[in-house]
Amino acid sequence: LIMNKCPDLLPDYFSFVKGMVDSEDISLNISREILQSNRQVKLIAKNIKNKIKSELLNMLKNERDKYEKFYKSFGRQIKFGIYNDFGMNKEDLQDLLMFYSSTEKKMVTLDEYISRMKEDQIYIYYASGESIEKIDKMPQIELVSDKGYEILYLTEDVDEFAVGIMMNYKEKEFKSVSDSDLDLGVDNKEEEEEEKASKDLFKFMKDSLGDKVVDVRLSKRLKTHPVCLSTEGAVSIEMEKVFKNMPTDQNIVAKKVLEINRNHDVYKALKNAYENDKDKLKTYTNLLYNQARLIEGLTVEDPLEFSNEICKLMN
Structure with a gap:
């Protein structure tokens, strides 16, 4: 049996490998259909896969620059190999x-x-x-x-x-x-009290944003920046971008959380607006949400409204 290509001998994630397999153990009269379930073919395929993996690990260990050049060209293929088939091949590929x-x-x-x-x-x-x-x-x-x-x-x-x-x-x-449940061990009594004190403020902001976010809360990860978006669940903001760019619109979005830095002057402005001018607080809320979207590389949902709100604050 002579074949130019035999997909059963090489997994897709190693399809960048080119070569020839010569075996005396395969019958000349075997059909292509029987070939797929042939024990010898499966054994050969396993040995080829293990050999390629071994050579790549050896390159990684002893020829690092060469491996990094290889990875720049084919690393994406290895990652797809991990993701495809529900992660069935991750044990074979993850150390690459x-x-x-x-x-x-x-x-x-x-x-x-x-x-x-x-x-x-x-x-x-x-x-x-x-x-x-x-x-x-x-x-x-x-x-x-x-x-x-x-x-x-x-x-x-x-x-x-x-x-x-x-x-x-x-x-x-x-x-x-960016996970909403990021735990960095920074909780303290003062922050817990501030969270309780800001409960009504953040409820107002959440109601103002509607289903654009699943929550508004004090941030436990921000230091100098006033605001950011985090996410709940399995879909991240970067994943949302991938789904959006697919030919068929998947309409899969991340569950976003708007986080506010309690140590930033913006937080003081929000508290003051809640006490004295709730219309202004709505404007602040929309501006901060859109600012957080821009930081993440997302588009502003309503550019005209965003522009008008900025002008309103400048008047």
Whole structure:
């Protein structure tokens, strides 16, 4: 049996490999249909897959520059291999992954990340964005970075889908810096009291925004920025962008939370408006929400209204 191509011998995620397989164990008279279920073919396919994986790991260990060049060309394919088939192949591929590191300023493996984790660190932290430069400016990374935690930068559209299907690596759970339940151990009594005091204010803001957000709350991650968006559930803002750009509109959106920095003058202005001018508070709320959208690379939902509200405040 002579075939130019045999898809059953090589998984899609290794389709960049070219070569020839010569075996005396396969009958010359075997049909293509029987070939798919042939034990010898399955064994050959397994050996080929293991050999490719072994060679790639060896390249990663001994020829790092060469591997990084390879990964720049085919890393995306490996990530799709992890995500496809409901993560069935993640165990075969996850130690081949590389991401840009906030502390090392270069591409690193997951094993390298784990080896540098702090004693009190629970999660593998990551941030998603269109580029390294844009992620560097994200409000959400400030406090995580200040605590000395390394952050992996996910800049390709498939990245979060791959990480999401993996869920963890060597028992270390992945955690987005934009998750609404990000726990950095910064709770204190003063913040708890402030949360109670701001309950009515944030309810008014939530009602003003309607279903644009699922909640408005004080932020536990912001330091210098006045506002940001976080998300609840499995769909992130970057995932929302991916779904929106698909040929068929999926209409899948992230459950957004508007977070306010309690230490910023903006918060004082919100409290003052709640006490004295609720119409102005509505304007502030819409402006902050749209500001947070722009920071995330999302469009302003109503540009004309946004422009008018800015002009109104300037008059």
